[in-house]
Amino acid sequence: MEAGDARLGQRFGRHVHWGYWDPPGIDPDQAWDGFAEAAEALSLRLLHQARIRDRERVLDVGCGLGGTIACLNAGWQGLALTGVNLDSRQIEVARRSVEPRADNSLAWVVADACALPLPAASQDVVLAVECIFHFPARERFLAEVRRVLRPGGRLVLSDFVPVQPLAWLLRLLAAGRSAQVFNRTYGPVDCSWDCRRYAREARRHGLRLVGNDDITLNTLPTYGVVARLFEAMDLPSAVADTALIERLSRWRWLRYRILRFDLEE
Ligand SMILES: C[S@@+](CC[C@H](N)C(=O)[O-])C[C@H]1O[C@@H](n2cnc3c(N)ncnc32)[C@H](O)[C@@H]1O
Known part of the structure; x- marks a missing residue:
């Protein structure tokens, strides 16, 4: 498993997320060779949607190994950057691998994104x-976002968002015996929020859904890369779970979206 973890690390680089290819129609070997750049491209697309400006205060929750913070640190100046993650080992890797530059400051915090140890409007x-x-x-989490954002601040996230009736089916599964779905390979996962629920819940927390970027097609080459990794690690159940998510994505039942919300002034 350790050798497999190393292979996973080499392929994903400093990001722990799907890749973005434009155009998306490339062959599997190209996707394999270019995966780290594609993962970087996904972060950059999300940062573009977030309209980051120099000297802003940016919090990255669930920051993983610090890949998105590293992108921000490389491309902007005077940013006050904070990475939060539940897992102290990932925070340690991030702390060791990103050196602040261009008047940027970096803070790394071990915490739950649903209980942020950060001041209001910070x-x-x-x-x-x-x-x-x-x-x-x-x-x-949305209540915490409302608290820590200044009025007029932005929340930008990427997520696997189901269309109906998949959202309904996933909610039914969650309410039943299996409280979590897809959790065999990817840990506890809840993918039951569709766009309407996002918009409704966000509104309850003073956030308005203002950007909705469906990049499902651009992420599809990821599945071949991840399946190949799991095959090399001899994890047939992980290959099967990944194939299911790929099928749902190719059928367009599960969409990879970048969502942007603005907090009311
Ligand atoms: C798929 S990884 C994405 C990591 C990073 N955002 C990236 O794109 O490279 C999901 C991350 O969420 C973190 N995580 C899971 N639950 C969390 C929670 N309740 N609070 C903070 N981080 C959490 C995990 O430790 C993991 O690093």
Whole structure:
């Protein structure tokens, strides 16, 4: 498993998320060779949607190994950057691998995204890249976002968002015996929020859904890369779970979206 973890690390680089290819129609070997750049491209697309400006205060929750913070640190100046993650080992890797430059400051915090140890109105932007489906309660996370953002601040996240009737089916599964779905390979995951629920719950927390970027097609080459890794690690159940998510994505039942919300002034 350790050798497999190393292979996973080499392929994903400093990001722990899907890749973005434009155009998306490339052959599997190209996707394999270019995966780290594609993962970087996904972060950059999300940062573009977040309209980051120099000198802003940016919080990245579920920051993983610090890949998105590293992108921000490389491309902007005077940023006050904070990375939060539940797992102290990932925070340690991030702390060791990103050196602040261009008048940027970096802070790394071990914490739950649903209970942020940060002052009220202390951030201009909150980012959550491919992690919200792990959080124990999205409503609590949205309440925390409302608290830590300044009025007019932005929340930008990426997520696997189902269309109906898949959202309904996933909610039914969650209410039944299996409280979590897809959790055999990817840990506890809840992918049951569709766009309407996002908009409704966000509104309850003073956040308005203002950007909705469906990049499902651009992420599809990821599945071949991930399946190949799991095959090399001899994890047939992980290959099967990944194939299911790929099928749902190719059928367009599960969409990879970048969502942007603005907090009311
Ligand atoms: C798929 S990874 C994405 C990591 C990073 N955002 C990236 O894009 O490279 C999901 C991350 O969410 C973190 N995570 C899961 N639950 C969390 C929680 N409740 N609070 C903070 N981080 C959490 C995991 O430790 C993991 O690093």
